[in-house]
Amino acid sequence: MAILDFFFPKTCLACGKEGRYICSECLAKVPVLKSVCPYCEKPSIDGLTHFKCQKKYGIDGLTSIWDYEGVIRKAILALKFKYSTEVGIELSDVFVQYLKSTKYLLPKNTTLVPIPLFWHRENIRGFNQSEVIGKLIAKEMGWGFNPDLLIKKKSTKSQVELSVAKRKENLQGVFAVCSPNILNTNSNILLFDDVFTTGSTLKEAAKVLKHAGVEKVWGLTIAR
Helix, strand or coil: CHHHHHHCCCECCCCCCECCCCCHHHHHCCCECCCECCCCCCECHHHECCHHHCCCCCCCEEEEEECCCHHHHHHHHHHHHCCCHHHHHHHHHHHHHHHHHCCCCCCCCEEEEECCCEHHHHHHHCCCHHHHHHHHHHHHHCCEECCCCEEECCCCCCCCCCCHHHHHHHHCCCEEECCHHHCCCCCEEEEEEEECCCCHHHHHHHHHHHHCCCCCEEEEEEEC
C-alpha cells in the first residue's frame, strides 16, 4: 500500500489535500446532527421514536451522525459508485470514533444487520457497501454481525428520483428473513444503512424483522 500511496497518493475527496480521503478539516465542516424521531423527524431524546409515532411493527429509534453533505456525502458516493473499499475503511473509522466519543443511546446485546442488496446488483458492484462498512463498525464496537439475516428478494428502482409515497410502494415486500434458524429474537437488531432519507428502506426492513419476532429494531446510518 505504501508503494501505491506513493504513485497514487490519497487526497481528500472534498479539498484535495493529500494524506486521507476524509481530512479532519473537511470533516469538521459537516454538521453533526441532533437526534430526531425516525417518523415525524422532530427532535427526540436519543433518537427514540415518539410514543405517538410508534407502530407495532415499526422501527424503535434512529441514530444518524452527519448531515448528508460535504466530504461525508462525497465519501458515500465514492463508495457506492466508484467501488473504493479504501474509502469505506476511512469512513467506518471516523464513524466509530464519533460513536465512541459521544454518548449515543444504542440497544445493548446488539447485532448489526446491514441492509441487503439484490443479488444481481451486488454481483455487478462486487460488494454491498453497507455490509463492508457495517462489518468494520460491528467489530470495533464489539457488536454481533449478521449479514445473512435479511435478503432482498427482487430488484427495485433507484429511490433517488421517487416521491415519499413511491419510495414506500417501491420497497413493499422486497425484504425477507433468510432463515428462521439464524434469527435470535433475544438480540436487539441495529439495521445499518449509509443514508437515511425518508426512512422507507429501514422501516420496511424493520417491519419484516418485527413480524419474524424480533422485539427491538433500531436504525443506524452514517448520514441523514
